[in-house]
Amino acid sequence: MKRIKQFAEPAAPTFIHLWRHPGFLILFLTGGIIAFGNKIYELALPLILYELSHSAVKMSTMRAIEFLPNLLLAMFIGVLVDRVHKKSWSLWAIGLQICVLLGLYAVISYGNPPIFVLYVSGFLLMLFGYAFNNARVGIVKHSLPAEMLTPANASFNFMSTLVGIMGPAVTGLLLMLPVLYDALFITAFLFSIAFVLLIFLRSDEPPNAQQDGFWRELRAGWAEFRSNKLLWQLTIAVIFLNATSGMVDTTIIFYAKDALRLNNVELGTVLAAAGVGGLLGSLLISRLRRTYSVGVLVTITTLCVALSYLLMALSQSSMMLSFSLLINGCFEMISTICIWTFRQESTPHQLIGRISGITGSLFKLAMPIMIVSAGWISEFAHPTVVFWLAALGNLIIFSYCRFSSLWSK
Numbered sequence: 001m002k003r004i005k006q007f008a009e010p011a012a013p014t015f016i017h018l019w020r021h022p023g024f025l026i027l028f029l030t031g032g033i034i035a036f037g038n039k040i041y042e043l044a045l046p047l048i049l050y051e052l053s054h055s056a057v058k059m060s061t062m063r064a065i066e067f068l069p070n071l072l073l074a075m076f077i078g079v080l081v082d083r084v085h086k087k088s089w090s091l092w093a094i095g096l097q098i099c100v101l102l103g104l105y106a107v108i109s110y111g112n113p114p115i116f117v118l119y120v121s122g123f124l125l126m127l128f129g130y131a132f133n134n135a136r137v138g139i140v141k142h143s144l145p146a147e148m149l150t151p152a153n154a155s156f157n158f159m160s161t162l163v164g165i166m167g168p169a170v171t172g173l174l175l176m177l178p179v180l181y182d183a184l185f186i187t188a189f190l191f192s193i194a195f196v197l198l199i200f201l202r203s204d205e206p207p208n209a210q211q212d213g214f215w216r217e218l219r220a221g222w223a224e225f226r227s228n229k230l231l232w233q234l235t236i237a238v239i240f241l242n243a244t245s246g247m248v249d250t251t252i253i254f255y256a257k258d259a260l261r262l263n264n265v266e267l268g269t270v271l272a273a274a275g276v277g278g279l280l281g282s283l284l285i286s287r288l289r290r291t292y293s294v295g296v297l298v299t300i301t302t303l304c305v306a307l308s309y310l311l312m313a314l315s316q317s318s319m320m321l322s323f324s325l326l327i328n329g330c331f332e333m334i335s336t337i338c339i340w341t342f343r344q345e346s347t348p349h350q351l352i353g354r355i356s357g358i359t360g361s362l363f364k365l366a367m368p369i370m371i372v373s374a375g376w377i378s379e380f381a382h383p384t385v386v387f388w389l390a391a392l393g394n395l396i397i398f399s400y401c402r403f404s405s406l407w408s409k
Contacts, residue, residue: 060375078357221354277329306394
């Protein structure tokens with residue numbers, strides 16, 4: 001109960017002190033650059049696949065493979081992150097991403113590579129990306145006092161959603177060039193800048209506790225997770241929320257390109273609407289958290305996201321699709337920040353890597369199979385069927401949240 005009360009009644013944000021914190025500034029800039037690079041390659045890679053195959057199944061398979069590292073390895077990565085120096089770990093993760101991007105760029109530049117090369121590259125990029133993100137959760141936990149966590153997470157997500165506005169539009173312009181895979185080289189360059197910035201981060205991490213053995217430490221993480229009832233209930237909801245979101249995210253590009261016949265610039269503009277919505281959500285979250293509990297916010301946003309999926313299914317123009325993505329981005333952002341912040345606030349610092357890893361694996365539990373299913377549905381039925389199914393799924397999740405103890409927390 002003490003944890004739940006702490007989350008339901010957060011302290012007032014301290015934005016002025018936050019922006020004077022040198023560690024936060026470096027993490028903020030590094031995260032923004034990496035988010036911008038991710039926006040470029042995440043849009044470029046499926047479009048490269050689309051040009052090579054014109055297949056929704058191959059595009060959805062790519063998306064499913066990208067989530068496998070989280071599903072299969074996140075909890076083990078969490079144990080390792082709790083053991084290591086998180087700054088060094090983060091530098092290695094970014095450096096390995098740079099190597100993968102440059103390697104893939106070189107392979108594509110010499111001709112049409114086998115599809116499995118793109119699949120393996122996508123898997124590795126997500127693996128090292130998750131390794132970095134898990135460590136950053138721990139760095140934030142160690143660097144900032146509890147009352148700064150909500151404004152810090154809101155600021156991180158503000159930057160990522162601001163990039164969401166710019167990134168797809170810029171990528172659309174880049175994809176007008178004859179050589180699409182130049183986007184991979186640009187991403188590697190941006191990651192290199194982030195790597196250099198992170199070197200200057202002053203790390204004041206506490207010394208690692210004595211190691212008790214890998215499996216014993218993993219069991220300790222599971223014991224902490226099971227004792228946190230609200231986080232456990234939220235995780236059940238997030239498993240299915242991520243499944244419906246993954247289905248829609250995979251289908252949007254194919255629907256926009258294949259059904260609405262949007263060009264790359266129009267596609268970038270449409271996807272930027274989701275970034276605008278996310279920006280609005282990150283601006284609203286601090287005020288909402290002072291009024292409503294995490295359970296109420298997650299429940300209400302689940303219903304609103306379901307309505308955005310219905311609007312997508314009814315969209316017959318880029319304007320209507322943009323409007324639905326704006327609504328979707330706003331309420332998904334509010335829900336995400338609530339869940340991330342509660343996870344940080346309610347977890348002891350020595351277990352933050354393991355809890356992030358365990359929940360990270362569970363959060364993605366249903367995503368690969370649902371994403372692949374979305375590709376088959378788009379290929380042999382119609383993409384709008386995916387949107388209808390996602391809306392139905394969110395309505396079921398809303399009912400679970402509304403009539404469970406989440407609503408009263």
